[in-house]
Amino acid sequence: MWKTDIPVMLAFIVGTIIVLSYFLNILALQVAADQLVTWLVIIAGFALGLGVINLLQVHSKKIATKSSKWGLSVWLVLVMLISLGIGVTQGTQSKAYSFMFKNVYTALGATTFALHAFFLPAAAYRAFRVTSLESGVFLLAGALVMLGQVGIGAAMWSKFPLVKSWIMNVPNSSAMRGITITAALGLASTGLRIILGLDRGYLGSSNAE
Amino acid sequence: MSTSFEVWVAAFFTLAIFSYLFKDNIVFEFAEHTFIGFSAAHFFVEGYHNINGMAVDPLKEGDWPWIIPIILGLLLYTRYLPKSVSWLSRFPVAIMVSIASAAQIRGTLHAEFISQIAATSKLDIRQPNNLIFLIGVVTVCSYFLYLKRVRESSTLKVTSRVGRYFLMAAFGASLGTTVMGRYSLLIGRLQFLFGDWIKLIK
């Protein structure tokens, strides 16, 4: 009972308070909801540290068994522990921490995602083929939006930006609105299933419905 | 060329990641491991300061209810302990998931379901664009009806087919904006390498 029923009951009580506080103007409910969400903000702060434990688990095993490239695992753990030490003791505004954030982390994060700029056109060259009317509509809309959103398109034909604007605001917006409306129903029903205890996937696979 | 040590460090890591374009190599992996290590540490550090500011400091001033979220937060870490205690992590997870779900329910229904339908119902369909818009919304919604009996009706077959064309146009538009997004990332890095580092871009 403690292992499954109590967490499910807890989810039901907490979820009900949050939902009802929005629809009913009862002060006690609103105070409770306010407190619960503030608590969540704190609990979420704890969740941010889980990655460190996970990485320590994985990489200490690699180091202990001297598996391939274990030296990189040593480096990862070192970087993590040193940064963590500086960040906790001296704060994120300290000189050493700022140096790491601005010149190492930002450069690495931004460049990793910049690789997509190479992979996307390469994939487009090989995979974006017109084989049906639907794929034709897809590529035509894509090409017109591309030409309409850059200066060279407007230089070629002054109406490209207008065409792009029309695609974005009429067919795109209507389709996305259709998706938004139907997805909203899906989201609400999934949320309701969780609160009512019908969906228990968050307890772990062995306790899922 | 820049003489700043900071710029050279950032340039080294930028080039280390770009080296993957040639092929996977040890310099790329070194950079990758640095990224993951710092990233995990940074999230931990921000979480630590978040907890301090919001719960530990008020607790020190005698505001005892803040002990509850602290205990719940610590319980998250029991998942790394033996099975006899690891189930305790379900309590904070249950609270997190249910609050997130409840927030979604109350927010989604108002802002995304009702407001979007209301906006559609106000369209002046005498204007061609609004009529196309309305057809798009209705046919796309019909495409997502999964009841088998309803879906197999001949009317719905037609509307969901029309809906598919609207969806394809929308995904095509997404492709166009994605291209711009991806190039922006590359432009940012090239502006750094050839501007801040090599100083070829003014």
Add this chain to the structure above:
Amino acid sequence: MAGLFRKLDKMDDRILYVLIGLSVLLPLIKPMQLPLSPSSMSVDAFEAVDSMPAGSRIFLITEIGPTLSAELLPQLVAIHRHAMSKGLRIIYTPTSPVSSPFLVDIVDDWQQEYSYEYGKDVVILPFRAGDESLVVQIGQNFRGLYDEDYYEDDLEGMEIMQGISDIGDVDLVISLGGGELYRWVVRHIQAPKKLPTIIGCTAVMTTFVVPFYSSGQFVGIISGLGGSADYEFLANLPGAGVSGMDAQSLGHVVLLILILLGNISGLVLRRESV
């Protein structure tokens, strides 16, 4: 002919990478000064800020970070400069653990040029975790979440926070993000408080945000680097957005040519195999 297309079909990806890299790099080194035509979404976003009387307060919520900075940083800088030049005030609120350093840099970098005062014209709130739940709490008890700023100074004594007891007391909301932030903002801030809201987003997210713009829930959208360029152009404050648009142009053309080539070669090779 078919032989040539077979060769093209089996071309090493690295040749494509060089082509793409050059197409983006060359216009950065030698700009072509191509025309800019701001979209209606950008114009509406600009006008919403531009029409605010001096002293109005903007609540700017963002999840900017290293991976989003190429698109969101030019937007952030353009809005910051425009707002400061007009005497508007900004309350910066990070929702991601990686946002604060970017906000600190922006506030520091432009302080001399626009001579604004921290605490009076601009403030940075500390990072709080929680994602959507954080935005829920901003909507229902904003002041309960924050009693200190990023530098751990008391918010009570700051002029910019005077008279703000609820998020509904600000004049405009701007959300800059690359993921679900815009949804959280519409659900928990815009819809219940009916505040005018501008969305700055990565280009990828634009198609998802547009329905909320056409429904009137958002007053404007700044979309990716193109949106920043539009905003900079309209505010007459050229920056990273405008300078990147020529590179976008050539990059787009190369991609379109690649797709066209890919389709022709696919067609020729399919015909040959029949």
